[in-house]
Amino acid sequence: MAIPFPKRKVSRAVALEELAILEQTYPNAVTALQYGNPFELLIAVILSAQCTDARVNLTTPHLFAQYPDAESLARADQADVERIIKSCGFFRAKAKNIIAAAQGLVAEHDGAVPGDRAALEALPGVGRKTANVVLSVVFAEAAFAVDTHVFRVSHRLGLTLATTPRGVEEDVTKLVPREKWRHAHHWLILHGREICKAPIPLCARCPVVMCPSRAIVARAAKEKLSLRAATMSSRARRGTLVSR
Numbered sequence: 001m002a003i004p005f006p007k008r009k010v011s012r013a014v015a016l017e018e019l020a021i022l023e024q025t026y027p028n029a030v031t032a033l034q035y036g037n038p039f040e041l042l043i044a045v046i047l048s049a050q051c052t053d054a055r056v057n058l059t060t061p062h063l064f065a066q067y068p069d070a071e072s073l074a075r076a077d078q079a080d081v082e083r084i085i086k087s088c089g090f091f092r093a094k095a096k097n098i099i100a101a102a103q104g105l106v107a108e109h110d111g112a113v114p115g116d117r118a119a120l121e122a123l124p125g126v127g128r129k130t131a132n133v134v135l136s137v138v139f140a141e142a143a144f145a146v147d148t149h150v151f152r153v154s155h156r157l158g159l160t161l162a163t164t165p166r167g168v169e170e171d172v173t174k175l176v177p178r179e180k181w182r183h184a185h186h187w188l189i190l191h192g193r194e195i196c197k198a199p200i201p202l203c204a205r206c207p208v209v210m211c212p213s214r215a216i217v218a219r220a221a222k223e224k225l226s227l228r229a230a231t232m233s234s235r236a237r238r239g240t241l242v243s244r
């Protein structure tokens with residue numbers, strides 16, 4: 001049973017308090033993706049769609065051993081790339097996209113990763129989230145990427161009611177000073193990975209005491225327990241009837 005998000009946003013004062021706690025809790029949060037240069041980060045972020053960073057980190061060393069730069073990846077055979085990245089999921093589309101992105105880098109940017117949003121988003125397989133990660137991590141630009149963790153945690157904290165990643169980005173960036181946007185993304189991701197997990201957040205371990213989802217999570221847990229108790233008692237009753 002999915003835990004519903006709060007139906008109302010918290011006040012600005014509460015939101016700022018929640019974000020301050022996350023900032024204190026995760027002062028050194030950085031991307032979990034391992035990369036050695038902008039090209040590797042770009043490719044790793046494309047591969048991380050619908051896949052864990054840990055899985056991507058197991059895959060990219062093999063990929064970059066074979067294709068260390070945009071030039072070599074641009075010339076790659078798609079079937080060979082698919083074989084290497086298979087465990088990342090959606091491997092056919094991802095192989096096609098990373099080869100096309102590498103071809104775009106070679107054709108338009110001499111093989112280098114551009115530090116410009118429009119140029120990044122023009123590359124195949126690169127959407128706003130990927131561009132935001134590259135801009136903030138590689139170029140230290142003020143950018144706030146919304147992935148599945150950021151989307152979920154922002155809603156649970158009552159920072160947003162937006163139904164799209166772009167809407168969440170707009171709401172959260174109104175609360176965080178521009179120079180901290182690139183860090184705020186990592187606070188929320190880390191919190192989502194370690195404590196505010198999907199589907200069951202570990203509220204008892206969470207430092208954000210004013211979170212509006214605490215009560216919702218507690219209610220959902222209680223309902224689950226009652227449902228389980230009701231199921232067990234109905235099974236027991238059926239067992240009694242059968243054995244008579």
Ligand code: SF4
Nearest residue numbers: 196201203206211213
């Ligand atoms: S209190 Fe629970 S729902 Fe709220 S942020 Fe913490 S872990 Fe997530």
